[in-house]
Structures are given as C-alpha cells and as structure tokens.
Amino acid sequence: MRAAAFLDRLTETRRPVPWLVLLCLLLWLPGFFTIPAGDRDESRFAQASRQMVDSGDYVRIRLGEVERNKKPAGIHWAQAATVHALEAVGVPARDRIWAYRLPSLIGALIAVLATCLLGRTLVGRRAAFVAAAMLAPCMVLLVETHIAKTDAALLATITIAMGLMGRAYLTPQAFTTGQAAAFWAVLGIGVLLKGPIAPMIPLLAGLTLAVMDRPTGAPWWRLSAPWLRALQVGWGIPLMVLFAAPWFVAIGIATEGRFFAEAIGGDMLDKVGSGEEAHWGPPGMYAAIFGITAFPSAWIVLRALPGSWADRMQAPVRFLLAWAVPTWLLFEAVATKLPHYTLPAFPALMLLGARWAMDPLRQAPPRWLDWLAGLALGGVAIGLPLVAGYAVLHVEGRVEPFAITGLAAGVFMTWALVRMGRRAQWGRAALAASILVVPLFASVLEGVIPRLQAVWLSPRLAAQVAAMAPGLPARDFGVVGHHEPSLQFAMGGDIRLLRDGAAAAEFLAGAPGRIVAVNDRQEAAFRRAATDRGLAVRELGIVSGLNYVRGRQVAMSLFKVE
Template identity: 30%
Template sequence: MPSLPPTARPPSWSRPPILLLLVVLFALAAGIGMREPSPPDEPRFALAAQTMVDSGDWLVPRRGREAYAEKPPVFMWMQAASWTLVRDWRVAFLLPSLLAALATLALVHGAAGRLWSRRHAPWAAGALFVCLQFGLQAKRAQIDMVLVALTTLSLCALLRYLLEGRERRWLALGMFAAGLGTVTKGVGFLPVLVLLPWLWVRWRRRSPVKPADHVAGDALAAGAGFVAGAAVWLAPLGLALLRNPDPALQAYAHELLFRQTGTRYLNAWHHVQPPWYYAQTIATLWLPGVLLLPWLLPAWWRRLRRGDPRYILLLGWAALVLLFFSLSPGKREVYVLPALPAACLAAAPLLPALLRRSGVRWVLCGWLLLAGALLLGASASGLADAAWAARLGESRGMAAPDMRVLLWALGGLGAAAWGLAVALRGRRIALALLLFTSLVWATYGLVLAPALDASSSGRALMHEVVTRIGADGELGAIAWREQHLLQVERPMAEFGFRQPLHLQWRDALAWVGQAPERRWLWLPEDALGPCVDRAHAQHLGRASRQEWWLVPGTAIDPLCDALPFAPAGN
C-alpha cells in the first residue's frame, strides 16, 4: 500500500493548548485519595493487590483464602506497584486508571496529528474526553481503562506501520501492546483485527505482493512482539506450573486460561443481553458525541467510498469490535469502550466544519440545557421534599448531611450547564461542552463520590460491626463481599468466597465452637438458616442490597446441621 503523502504526515506530536491540558488533568485527577474502593469491581482488585503486597506472592491474586481466577493479575500488579510508590491505598487503587486515561488522550492526540493535521489533534482528544463513558471509566479502578490505553497504543502503532512506510518497529510495538493487553484482559488482541480492513484495501488497490523474505520478516516481528507482551504474565505462570505440581495452581491456570476466556465468550453464564444491546450503550454512554452521528455517518460514507485508507482502517476496525462483542451472548456496556478512541479519531477532521453548522450547535446546546434541567430537577425535588430525600438517603445508607451535599452539588452542576449553554452558545459550544464535562468529573471526584463513600464502600457498616463486638471480640464472616473484607479494621476469619454455603457453615461452626464467648459471625439474612437463635442476633441494617446480621457465638448451635444450604444431590 502506498504511504500517506508527506503533506498528510505532520509531526507525531503537536502541542495542545495548555488550558486543555490543565482542565482535563484537573477533572480526571480531582478526588483521587478521597474515597475507598466501591462495588462492583473495585474492591476485589484492590483486595487482591493488598494481598500481593502483604504476602509477597504476586503471581496468583487472591480473594481471601481463595485464588482469584476471573482476571489475569496485570492490573492488580499495577495497583500494588502504585502503592509501593505512594504508600497510600486510597491513591494507589485509582492511579493506574488515571494514568491510563491520560495516556489514551495523549495517544489519540498524537495519532490525530499524524493522520490529519496538527490543528485536528485537540479535536480528537477533546471529543474523546467529553464522551460520558470515557470519564466514567477514567474515574473507576477497573481494568477497562488500562485495557483501552493498551488497545489504543496497539492500534496507533499498527496504523503507523500500515500507513506510513511499513517500519517494523511500529509493527512490533503494536503487537507487543496487543499481547500485553491480552494478558491484562482477554480481549486485548482486538487491535490485530485492523489487518482485515487493511487487507481489503490492498485487494481493492491491487497492491503488489511483497517479497517472501520481507513478509517473513514482518511475520517474525509481529509474532515476537505479541509473544513478548503476553510473556509478561504467561512466562512466570508457565515457569511456576513447570516447577510446582500443586493441583490448586493447575486448577487456577485452567480456570483462567480456558473457562474465563473462551467459555466466557462463547457460552456466557451471566450478563446475557440481546445482539442489539450495544446500540443502546452507544446511544447513551457515548453522549454527547453520538448526537453528531446524523452528520458524521453521511460524511464518513462519502470518504469510505472514495477509498481513503485512514477512514477504512479506523471505522472498519471499530465496526469489527462492535461485531465481535455483539456475537457473544454475554455483554457489558464497558466492553465496547476500546472502539470509542477510533471513532473520535475518525470524527476529528470533520468536527471543525460541523461545529460551524447552526443545526449541530443547537443540538449540542440542547444537550447542555437538557442535562442541566435533569440535574436541577433532581436537586430541587430532593431539597423540596425532605421525606423523599431522607428515604433515598436511607436506602443508600447515606447520612442526611451527605445527602444534602449531594443534592446541592447536583443543583450546582445543573446551573453550570445552563450558564455555559447561554454564555458559550454558537461557535463556542465545543468549549462549553469541555468545561461542563470537566465540572461533572471534578464534582464527582470532590463531592459526589466522597458523599457516597461511607455507604457504598462498606466502610460505615464494617466500623459498626467492629464497634459492636468490642475490643476482645473475634469476627468471622459467611457470604461476605470483597469490600467488607477490605474495610474491616481487624483480622476477620472467612470460610471461602465461592465455596458453597453449607461448607462455609461447616467451617464456621468449627471455628465458633472453639471460643463461642468471644467469637461472632457476621452474615446476610439469607445465610442465617436454622443454626442461629434470632432472638439473640443483632440486625445491622441494609447494605449491598442485603440485610446484614451480627450473631454472637453463644447464639449459634454448635451441633447444627448445615445441610439445608447444600445444593440438591449433595
């Protein structure tokens, strides 16, 4: 394939406006260190990372006494490594996502500068930043933001290889990032799919076939890069499997490499959704960018018909990502996030002209006004109806002062949305969107997340538990959640996370029976069963969508039979 003409290849990095850098950095970093990990995924990763640091075993992540085999340990390594640098878990558990988000924006900015022009680079990065899903993941300590950084790095390197002179170092870098992404989360190989639209372009242009030795050299560079990336985790795991015949390690490797990858994709057992699920994801979580699709789609189609390889590779790859995830029965909205940077890169050269259209400006202004109205409405409803706000706060375990802070913050955001829509309407609407998005994520980090922290992280509940059992009490847990083990302020006996309930009860009865006067069990209501004298149990309230109880050892029958909890056939 012929490379891009020199005029289409600006420097790899163009300096974005310093204001853009400062605003984005402030918005994404705001609030880091002000909250604890919260469900659904953050506590299990932070718990595994803490266990790595405490035990010194970084090979197999653990959730309590059990190996955690649902995800590779690379993200947890990043969190544990962050702790070794900052020595503060409140900062360390969020630091990988923050750095990955900033890296993704930098990669998109640099790639847009090379694909289009220096002036289009801030448009690409700004378009990515204002989309809701990007900010949501940047502020969460989940694997997906790191995955997106790796897939974006891989895609940008492969695009540079395919479109600009075919230098093997970019091929090797792209494949290395894909390999590392694969052992970070199984779908990290997705950037390699960009070779399919590239092959179609070559076929359409009847490009000459390269000599066999050159093809062999490319294949070697690609294979070596991917293997090197995957070896970051697979190499130490393989060595451990060769040296250690422990059946538990063998079972961990089998569960992670087979059931949690291939089986999870082909025959998902949870998060089952219809094939069109991602249409609604894009229609909501890619706001406000998705509002421009009525103008972008015809413009993209015209450029695809002209055979521009940049659009074919970017949009073709994004479509393949959507198709790949749509074919699996198991779907989560975050799965399609890797396609968003590619879509923003494809939109970047069109955005300056689109923002000169009055229809586009009115649509985006309408989005700001609607968002402001919803925020103001929610705030006014809660502040005007104290009983409704109290019930809502109680359902989330929030104290009344925290609830009022949250409602006032929502009102402030709504007022800001309206003010920006009025003050920066017209040609400056893009600046209004960027400033509003920055305010949203800064407010989330500085106000909303801290207000929800005590209840959502389990910190308040575990503090109450420890207070009730006293200084001499020993605590054991049945059917616990990761955030609870993470937030408990003293050692807590646990009897397995995935272990069947009747086996947890068997071990718990033996543990309590050794010192019933000072040992307590903490468990949800649906795990109480026939072994507990409820008259002497203490109801703690509702958290994590369950009612929780604290039971003194003297209220537990040591001769109780836990078989009612056993699955049928046991």
C-alpha cells in the same frame, strides 16, 4: 466573546500535553480519593493485588483462599507496583483503594495523550487535540478511572498500538523499526492485561483494511496490505509473545493448568456464548446507550457519522472506520454486555467526531440524527443529577444539595452547547463540552456518591468492628449474608465467609474473642444454634444499609460470646 477566543486559541496550542493533563485531572480527581471500594469487580481486583503485596507471590492470583483464574496478572502487577512505590516514599497505601485506582487513571491519561499525539497523522494537529479533549470526559472512561481494574490501562495499550498502526498504514515507507517494536511491545503488555483483546483490535482492523483496499475487480481472496511489511510481523509476533509468555508458563505450572481451563473455558467462552453473571444484552445495546457512555462527546460523534461514512474512501477515515466498526460489531454480537466493552473503539470515534467538527466543509447530518444527538446531550446532562438526587432521596430520605448544584450545571451546559451548535461552532462546542461538564461530574462524584452512606455497607461494618475490637485479626471475624469483596478489602482476605447462622455459632464457639456479623435473614437461626451450643452471646450493634449489588436492604448484627 472571551471564552470563544480562549477556545479558539486552545485548539492552536503547541503544547497540548499540559492542557490535556489539566483537563483530565479536573474531570477525574473528584471522587477518586473519597468513593469507597466498590462491589464487585473493583474490590476483587484490589484485594487480589493486596494479597500479592502481602504474600510476595506475584504469579498466582488469589481472592482470600480462592484462586482467581480469570484475567492475567498485568493489572495486579501494576497495582502492586503502585502500592510499593507509594510506601517507599512514606505514603500508607496498602489499605487505600485510591492507590489501586492509580494505574487506571494513568492508563486513561496515556490513552488521551496518545489520541492527541498519535492521532495527528490521521486527522491533523488541531483535530487530534480536540479528539483527545472529547475522549477525556466520556462517561464510560470517567467511570473506569475510578475503578481499580483493567480496562482503562488496556485502552492505553490499544490506543498506542492503533495510533502506530495508523502511521504504518498511511506512510509505510516512513515507519521505523523502533515504531514497529513499540507496536508489538504494547500489544504484549495488553495481553498481560486482558488476554486476546488487545491484539484482536488491530487484527480486525487489518483484515477489514485488507478487504477494503483490494484492487477493483480483483477476486475476494486477493487482499492488499502493503503496510503489513512495515509492521515487521516476522519478528513482531514473537516479541509480543515474549512479553506475555513467561507469566503464562509460570501460572500454568503453579495452578497445574487450572488457570487456562477456567480463564478460557469458564470466563471467555461464557461471555461469548451466554450472558455471564446476568450481564446479557441484545445486539444493538451499545448503540442504544452510546449517548450515555460517550456523554458529552456523543452529540458531536453522532453528527459526524454520516459524513465519515461518505468520506470512507479517504485513507485516514478508512483506517478509523476499520478500527471502530468491526470492534463495535464484535461486541454487539457477544452475549455478555457491559458498558465498557466497546471502549477500545472510542478513540477512533472521537477522532472522527473531531475531524468533522473542525472541517469547515463538514456534511450536515440528517435532521433526525441532529435531534437524536441533542436529546442525548440534554437528556444525560439533566438526567444524571436528577437520578443521583432521586437515589439519595429514595435510599436515605433526604434532599442532596450537590445534586441540585449538578442539575444547575447540566442545564447551563446544555443551553450553552445548543447555542454554539445553532451557530455551527462545532469545534468550540466540542472543547466547551469537555470543560463545562467538569462541575456536573464533580457534583455527582465528589458531592453525591461518597455522601450516600447507606450503600457503603462494608466500610461502615469494618469501622464498627474496629471501634469495638481494635486490632482484631481478620481470621477472627466471620460474616453471614454479606460475602461482598468490598468487605474483604476493608477487613482483609482472611475473614471467614460463613454459610448460615448455624455456621456462625460454630465459628464463635471455635475460639475466644471472635466476632460474627449475621444478616437479618439468618439471625433467628444463629440465635437458636448459639442456644443449642450453650453460648451466651452479646449483640454489639447493628449496621444497616443497601446492598446495591443485590438490590435489597440488609441489617448486619454483630455478636460475640460473653
């Protein structure tokens, strides 16, 4: 009873920000400092940002000696600024992956707070607080807070922009010039983070609303958008462009146009037309995995969907649907599928879910949907620690106690929430899910993943080299068969990525004191090439593990010339 009373009082709080910040930190800090740099995107972003810090070149984006012309520089600037700020107060941060993750964590926190503070106009104060609490533990956002890349920061800009657009839609007469300026400014920041994605979300929503709001009997081309004037498009679009244009001009000059050719022709269009980097997925994939990506809040959102559609004539619900549905359908149509792509729709979905949960006159979902939502909850709550425990057993042959702890937390969480659901206490259940999932996530993120040593091959390889040759310059280390960005982040962008065993022998012969790491597939070729060159090589040790990107075991042998 005390827990129920606490949850009821929590929804009535007049100070939601401290409670939400506390919840987010409890959810996101486990594993934040202890999980090593991951492959491949995180290490690519972090290493490129570190090279910006080292070189002082904040225009060009480079990974090692290679230009990285895929995304704008916004996230790299944020990561570099974080490193500079930490070092300014005496915290060594340049080689710490958590320093490069801080912009992701801050961006996710801003998105949660914006859902609460700006969502009040759409669903009311109590439901907006619940929606923010539902967004915080969504598994896809939890993962993004632990990865040093763009998407959590991008979500912050989109959530703020759409929250402001919602105000312009509902109360255009009260929408101020300052709010319009903020709308276009955050979209400009979003463009610097990930190109056209940020302005695309309000554009799709605006077109949808203009069609849905047209007068009855009016021809299809006569659209209705009185809120458009409130957004001050005439000077707003130039303001958005002003935020992003200087860097785009500078990078165009610095790369002689290669950035645009590769970012648009080689990255964006490849994602639309084909499954880039083997990330293809069929239409409907995001709907199929929603129970996982939005866990534990999906079990509320799924129940809310029929009632939300039935209430689509209500202006706030119409706006939220116009935000979520076109965005979702667009990413379902794009050939490249990654779980985080639909994240920009999540704040709208959480607001719809919280609105339903807090409504005493809510429409009950069909029985099959009720069953599906419950399956999504229990399946992930119990399946996540089971999968984590099996991974440890399969890769390292041991039983992980933290996985057992997580399993107990998942079972208790499922039991408690199903019990609340049977009593139709959906508002309490939404908040309880966000709290009860904390020990489950902590057991996996802090207990299991950092301790799974076999998959963290790059940091172990870097530690072995540092122990045998302290102070070895990165340019004097070469590697064959493990060209993962995490190794560049662990040892420096100047390491030599060598083609084969013969190239490794040639590298050792080039200068004294050099060390090479050669994988087991190329070791025989390396030894033959070294013998042909008359090199007396000494094996310094072996680092073995699982390259989880390629899904195969790797044994890296270290060599130097006697």
